[in-house]
Amino acid sequence: MTVLQPIVASSPLPQRVLLVENSRAYVQAVAGAIEQKLELPVMVASTLAEARTLLDRHEDWFLALTGLVLADGDRDAVVNCFLERGLSTIVVTGVYDEDLRERMLRRRVIDFVLKNTPGSLDYIVWLVKRLERNRRISALVVDDSPSARQHTAGLLETYGYRVVQAADGDAALHALERDPTIRLAMIDQEMPGMQGVEVTRRLRALRARDRVAVIGVSGSGDADLVARFLKSGANDFLRKPYSREEFFCRVSQNVDQLELIGSLQDLATRDFLTGLPNRRHFLEQAERLVPKLRTARRPMAMAILDIDHFKRINDGWGHEAGDHALRAVAEALSGHAREEDEVARFGGEEFCLLAPDLEGEALDQYFDSLRQRIEDLAVQTPGGELRMTVSIGVRTAAAGDDLHRLLAEADRRLYLAKAGGRNRVVASG
Incomplete structure (x- = not known):
């Protein structure tokens, strides 16, 4: 049995695109489309000498897009300049020549694109996007x-x-x-x-x-x-x-x-504003996970988290600030959650978390550190720095608890946390 595994680089992938072309109008169109739609940095050269200078000056090259008509190099010299450096290369030309096209493709040029055909700019953007993602x-x-x-x-x-x-x-x-x-x-x-x-x-x-x-x-x-x-x-x-x-x-x-x-x-399955899984996805995952944990007799905790006085944030700071607050809490929740936890934005200013294998002192520390993490946030908004707190209700699973009861009991404890003064965790078990 033979398996050859790929080498996976741990360093960031190169992002820089080199565009070599002597037509200013075409350069503006291609470079603008790549930078705006793909957010990749583009550097431009109009001669082979300029291209070599840029290649020597920077190391993080991802791709070369080049024409073949340059003042200081013939077609083979142009392509050699990039392929000899191991740089992925796309040829963009205004003249169709079948023999030239076949010769270029045999040399492992990625593609041979006619720049004056309808849709060629969209095709180039798609091609660059595809090659960037393939990595x-x-x-x-x-x-x-x-x-x-x-x-x-x-x-x-x-x-x-x-x-x-x-x-x-x-x-x-x-x-x-x-x-x-x-x-x-x-x-x-x-x-x-x-x-x-x-x-x-x-x-x-x-x-x-x-x-x-x-x-x-x-x-x-x-x-x-x-x-x-x-x-x-x-x-x-x-x-x-x-x-x-x-x-x-x-x-x-x-x-x-x-x-x-x-x-x-x-x-x-994802909440558009925060990027967290949404309520529907969370319930589908929890419906599968809760019985599995119960069968394995593993402890689990269901938590519902609510931003304190969120209406005051929206009314006093504006809804844009409220969105910033929701995204900040979502990021803190994601950063705090372990790999085996299920998290979601449950709706409005409420978030939900199902955490297996937590009980006793470890459970108390886990949820109080989450509460403290959010209290320590300094959220930058158009109106200034916003600080907030959350209340958390936690239900530790007991015998006979199903998903509905876990959620209902966590919600009841959230109400007790609110009634008890907010910015606190109320847990059972």
Whole structure:
């Protein structure tokens, strides 16, 4: 069983884009679109000499976008300048030449884009965005042929993906269990032992369609193979031999769809203002977690937290200041919560937290330090520095407590904390 793991850099990823072009109007359009829509820094050169100076002056280069008509270099010299430094390169040109295009793509230029076609600017922005995001995604390549596996891995690395290679189905499933960053799997059908369709079927038992995009690959002429892959859970299929551009388009479309699903899920499950999970998502997670903790006889605590005198903040400081306050509390709550805790904005100025494995003195310290953390906040608002406190009601689970009772009892203790003077924790157990 062979698994080759990617090297994951711990340092921040380079962000700087170099745009090499002698047309001022085009430079303004492209640089403005990338900076405004993608928030990536763009530096501009109009000659090869200027480009070399910028490359020597800075190290954090992510990508080069270059024209081929420069006063001080021919086409090959221009491309060599960037590829020899290992910099990902997109060629943008106003003249279509099929021989030139094929020659550039053979040299592992990422793409060859005609700048005067309708939609070319939008395409360039999408391409830069896709390449920037790819660097945070691991792709799994499953193929028993070392040469075929390396070819696919090389293409994916050209487009910025971190690559994990597996020589058989068992290695692929093992890699998937170990690496949560794998979002894409390229699975060849013709392998000894476990074939690609079966690998896909077993992979789907580990990761759903909204977690990993699977593309089946085969050189077989079997007309039924595409349907077998798709019915086993694949998102798409590529038949060998395929062109580099078809490969990139298929891979990018599937990763785009995966990210779109993630965005839609966030819209459905996250509070827009604070970024915390919303009430619906919290209740769905808690419905699953509470019975599981009870069966395992693990202690748990349900807490409801409320910002004290929040109406006074809105009335006296304005609703914008109120939004700042809500976001600050949400950030403090997220920073305080442990990995196993479930947190949410429950509605209005109320937040909710389900914390497993807390009881006794540890529980008291946990929630009082959260209260103190929020009391220590100095929230900067348009009207000045805002300070606030919270009241917290906590219910430690007792025998027979279900989710409804946990919430009801936590809410009752929140009322007692308010009635007792606010800025305090009232807990049971």
